[in-house]
Amino acid sequence: MRELGEFALIDRINAGREQAAQVLLGPGDDAALLAAPDGRFVVSTDMLVEGRHFRFDWSTPRDIGRKAIAQNAADVVAMGARPTGFVVALGCPADTPVPVVEGIADGMWLEAVRAGGSITGGDLVLSEQWVISVTAFGDLGGQAALTRSGAGVGEVVAVSGELGWSAAGLAVLSAGADTSDPAFAHALATHRVPQPPYAEVIDLFGEHIPTALTDVSDGLLADLGHLAHASGVAIDVHAAALTDPELSALADRLEADAAQWILAGGEDHAFVGTWPSSTALPPGWRPIGVVTAGSGVTVDGTRPSGGTGWESFRGADATPTGHNR
């Protein structure tokens, strides 16, 4: 990479890319220009650090690129917005082989297009440690933003997307289990490239708009805790609604606790929201609990003990890698 140089490498990873229609000016000038037809835009940013949020011995560069975009796209979608574009900054060691950067860029592009946008610009710098920073944009299409603060007492809590499978994949990798075992394939794939159900959030709401919405990135209980706090309510989760026999079978093999993965794992980037009990849930959503008066999150009426989610600094000692809000 040092031989090729920053500008030549940027030219190479941008070559042949087709920008989304809403990108009015892509990479190559002082800044990019994106359309914001709504007159507003949603923006979210995440930083991923090698060894903490991703590992090159556990994921391909392409997977790392996809995941970096997916988790940021999920934040945009969790506001009820359609992803429109992404800017990325990479800090990488001077001896990084060019194909590693190209692989990350390819993965980023793949997922950006899947989410409905493109990579509209970026930065590339030398750094001893690998760092990936992504900023994602979205358009609300004239709708109100779906914040965490609108949940009301008596409402239904529902989820779209998988829970616990990313944590299971991380457990497989951490345990040094045989990653070629087909029984681990789905967990590993989910950990390496989460598949946020973008379409369920944006396209299928119809008349079934949630009162509050967030994505599950820190862990279900932690993220519900943020939502409950922002809304000034309590949430009770029904354990029976969260059981997953396939995940339990996998947990047994690793002598792990599937419930812990589901409640505290995060990183699947499922979406969780609240709806008035009189409203039918949109297709693809399943009820998992209720909004009650008070504060905090309980499981079947009991306040859970033990880890309930991820926090970057204090959680750092407990978990080697894999989490980012």
Next chain:
Amino acid sequence: MRELGEFALIDRINAGREQAAQVLLGPGDDAALLAAPDGRFVVSTDMLVEGRHFRFDWSTPRDIGRKAIAQNAADVVAMGARPTGFVVALGCPADTPVPVVEGIADGMWLEAVRAGGSITGGDLVLSEQWVISVTAFGDLGGQAALTRSGAGVGEVVAVSGELGWSAAGLAVLSAGADTSDPAFAHALATHRVPQPPYAEVIDLFGEHIPTALTDVSDGLLADLGHLAHASGVAIDVHAAALTDPELSALADRLEADAAQWILAGGEDHAFVGTWPSSTALPPGWRPIGVVTAGSGVTVDGTRPSGGTGWESFRGADATPTGHNR
């Protein structure tokens, strides 16, 4: 920092901040929401790595925060847009004292407000190496974006802002000179906190809109090279228009070459643009050269030898710190 935890620290550095009017939803949800009254928005991103782009023994945390915002705001302004907001991601070691993060945040806020925006969101993660990633947004107010590609043969090249003083400050620090010497004060201040002349670009154009515009971040010749390449023209710079007696006196003291600082230094975040020769230059702009047919950049008709600017990877061996596009 590890004791305080990510969420508590984020709460602390956001406490008491007042978001700009165009920020419809600030930090605390899955994403922020900004107004884009123009129906488009400009976006630029930069990553700064400790030891390469900043050093805690050379700058205060507050200065580092200001500079990180200033260089991104300059990119937005260089498109002819008004800065509206910024999102930031910080990667910092677990043993970072909380006041260091607070100082960086204070500096970022100070400069964001100076540029016309606010810090609308961010991320905070553990990292062995300090990394700061900033993404800046701007609004064009119904005007066309001022790209690098509009320069025409026969036009005047003009500059607003200082050139070479940031490089001089870096030279003072690199040489281990007495930083308390008043003779070095302006150079050091400029290196630590560049002062892009935001107002000259946006407010004073009036009828004097440039045909092309960029900011000087890689170095004057390098950035003019990008502009010339994008416009399919050549540029000849007049050395006599660039002399700076005060800077020359400083260079003599350090046995350095002021012309090299001016032509290749970058990082002052001056702005350089092109205007038809029939158009009067806006207030605050001074002519430094002409656009000609051909390609590349010359000084008084001669192609310069030696370093002409900064490139992150290939330049890395030559310069210890201080540059970012």
